[in-house]
Amino acid sequence: MKNTHTAAKEQRNLYIGSALTILFALLMGSLIVYLYESEPNLKGQRLKEFGVMLEDSAVSAHWQWDAENQPQMIMLVHYNDKGLEVDRRPVRMAYGGWPKVENNSAGCKKLWQMLLNQPMKVDGFLVRGEYFEGELVEDEPVNAYCRYRLSAGDYFDYAIYTGKVTFSE
Structure with missing residues (x-):
């Protein structure tokens, strides 16, 4: 048992x-x-930070353009974290009061340099700037945008005629 x-x-x-x-x-x-x-997707987060900075610079340029009586060009001043001026860049403005972008990918790259004054790199990876004309009304793009992307798939779009940035999900 x-x-x-x-x-x-x-x-x-x-x-x-x-x-x-x-x-x-x-x-x-x-x-x-x-x-x-x-x-965490550190490269994607850093690209998003650049998108926020790009939108902030575009809005600042828009308000400066309006305050200066809508000139064709403004001088956009860049500051560091301590509030000290680090650079000044001329920004050509479009008739709607947003930074002017040529209708090609080179124009998108030029916009990045004017507004951010940063190399188009995120942690050593190149950021590609591409132009998309969107819809055409009477042969003119009405919702054109620049797409800034990493080869990993992360991107954000900058709407040329409104200055708004939208992020990939």
Whole structure:
């Protein structure tokens, strides 16, 4: 009788040990997958920061254009984090009061330089600036935009006639 009872107890301990081992392996696997997938997209976040800065500079240029009686060109001043002037860039303005962009990808690259005064790089990766004309009304683009993107897939769009930036999801 003791043999049967001891054998049953050993078998039960074996099942419990196996179940605990499998449960531990599943928990560890889930933790590894969670940590791997929740790694932040630092390049995408940095590109988004540039998008916010581009929009802020475009809005500043727009208000400066309006305050200066709508000239064809303004002088946009760039400041560092401490509030000290680091650069001045002339910005040619379009008739609607937003920075003028030539209707090509070179115009988008020029816009980046005028408004951000930064190289088109994010952590060593090149940012590509591409022009999209959108819809045409009487052969004129009405919702043209510049798309700034990384080869990894992250991008943001700058609407040329409104100064708005929209981000990829």
